[in-house]
Amino acid sequence: GAVVSQHPSWVICKSGTSVKIECRSLDFQATTMFWYRQFPKQSLMLMATSNEGSKATYEQGVEKDKFLINHASLTLSTLTVTSAHPEDSSFYICSARPLGGISGGHQETQYFGPGTRLLVL
Amino acid sequence: SQQGEEDPQALSIQEGENATMNCSYKTSINNLQWYRQNSGRGLVHLILIRSNEREKHSGRLRVTLDTSKKSSSLLITASRAADTASYFCATDRDNYGQNFVFGPGTRLSVLP
Numbered sequence: 001g002a003v004v005s006q007h008p009s010w011v012i013c014k015s016g017t018s019v020k021i022e023c024r025s026l027d028f029q030a031t032t033m034f035w036y037r038q039f040p041k042q043s044l045m046l047m048a049t050s051n052e053g054s055k056a057t058y059e060q061g062v063e064k065d066k067f068l069i070n071h072a073s074l075t076l077s078t079l080t081v082t083s084a085h086p087e088d089s090s091f092y093i094c095s096a097r098p099l100g101g102i103s104g105g106h107q108e109t110q111y112f113g114p115g116t117r118l119l120v121l
Numbered sequence: 122s123q124q125g126e127e128d129p130q131a132l133s134i135q136e137g138e139n140a141t142m143n144c145s146y147k148t149s150i151n152n153l154q155w156y157r158q159n160s161g162r163g164l165v166h167l168i169l170i171r172s173n174e175r176e177k178h179s180g181r182l183r184v185t186l187d188t189s190k191k192s193s194s195l196l197i198t199a200s201r202a203a204d205t206a207s208y209f210c211a212t213d214r215d216n217y218g219q220n221f222v223f224g225p226g227t228r229l230s231v232l233p
Contacts, residue, residue, distance in 0.1 A: 004163070006163075034220070034221075041228070042225065042226075043209060043223045043224060043225045043226050044164075044209070044223045046220060046221070046222075049220060091161070093163055093164070095164070106152075106169045108151070108152055108154070108169065108213060109154065109166050109169060110166075110211075110221060111166065112156075112163040112164040112165070112166075113163050114162055114163040115161070115162060115163050117161070
């Protein structure tokens with residue numbers, strides 16, 4: 001249980017285009033999902049917290065008009081990188097916190113997707 | 122400033138040896154969690170220890186928490202090549218345990 005998927009796993013795009021990344025909780029509902037960015041050999045940096053049915057909360061320094069987040073249902077959040085540039089190339093990871101917890105797990109645990117590698121040419 | 126900081130940043134051991142990684146944090150926490158990340162993949166939850174707990178075990182994993190020193194350690198016993206990964210500690214940032222702050226991680230290499 002507690003599986004989170006991301007799509008696509010890999011994307012290459014030209015500079016100036018927009019890219020949408022989907023994050024789905026497959027076997028649980030999540031009122032809260034998180035989007036992280038990770039550079040090579042570095043830790044995860046929280047970009048934003050996505051709450052179902054409301055506006056996302058962005059971390060300081062993250063442009064909300066650049067990284068559009070939509071959390072339209074309890075199992076899906078999307079991150080759209082608008083007008084992507086080479087400096088946006090990175091590994092993007094989402095996580096989800098189960099509504100009410102997972103049997104055998106902890107309510108505080110976040111379950112992570114496999115990540116999406118974005119390369120902007 | 123960064124909440125969780127792991128030490129060492131990189132660790133290389135032989136299969137069968139034990140691996141110990143440490144994590145220090147700065148502010149009070151409700152719980153601390155350890156995650157593993159294989160290269161280029163997402164994170165896998167390993168273990169959660171609450172602020173009122175001192176030690177927890179899960180299989181070959183042993184986690185300790187010292188709230189007076191604001192530190193935690195992760196011990197992997199009888200390591201295997203498959204344990205090669207990066208290990209991160211994560212502390213909750215607010216009273217509702219919503220937002221994690223991840224440390225820089227320890228890159229563990231277990232040599233066969």
